Amino acid sequence: MGQIRNVLDLMRRGENLRFEDVMILDQSVFLGVADIHDRHRDMRLDVDNMSYEELLALEERIGNVSTGLSEEAILNRLKRQKYSSTPGAQSEAEPCCICQEEYNDGENLGTLECGHNFHADCIKQWLCKNLCPICKTTGLTK
Template structure:
């Protein structure tokens, strides 16, 4: 999962460069992804979370966005609280692109 130190570094960088938060509410985050449980015997290639860079392990929950990219549920949930885009392809994670309260 995403480490606290790495997340803090990302937040500090965002503050320095002045990006405007476009994060989503928890409810919208849940609607923006399909959750599944990872099983290595069902998938031919090993997967890796592009946020924390850790390999997926059996029985971990993954969240798949509409664009098809998947991540650890905890990692992508934290990401979407800050940004309404896929961290890989930058597609909108939800149909609503404005900041939700």
């Protein structure tokens, strides 16, 4: 007990502790001291131990927060072009990574600011997250 008191005195004085000093503190004593100073303890949620029903109730209370873009913003900012395959091209274009379908001539493509292309309808749905599905950068600036 005397060693623990010495370590606590060092802590109160703001002196640096050695590894051995920290190891002297029993974990339960150390955590017990930390809990005393946690003024927001009653406000913390233990979501790891909540039931499914409690999590659903929490979702209802919190609501839905959207970080994506509105339909209007997507329509105004998304660069569009028609897909055109070039005859005799050595390498085929990669399929749309969202729907995994190949691009067909005349289809509308949407291009994000990072330069990646997708079917325009596919990327409009994805932009509710406003991230590029390939490189995870911001899809369109607000």
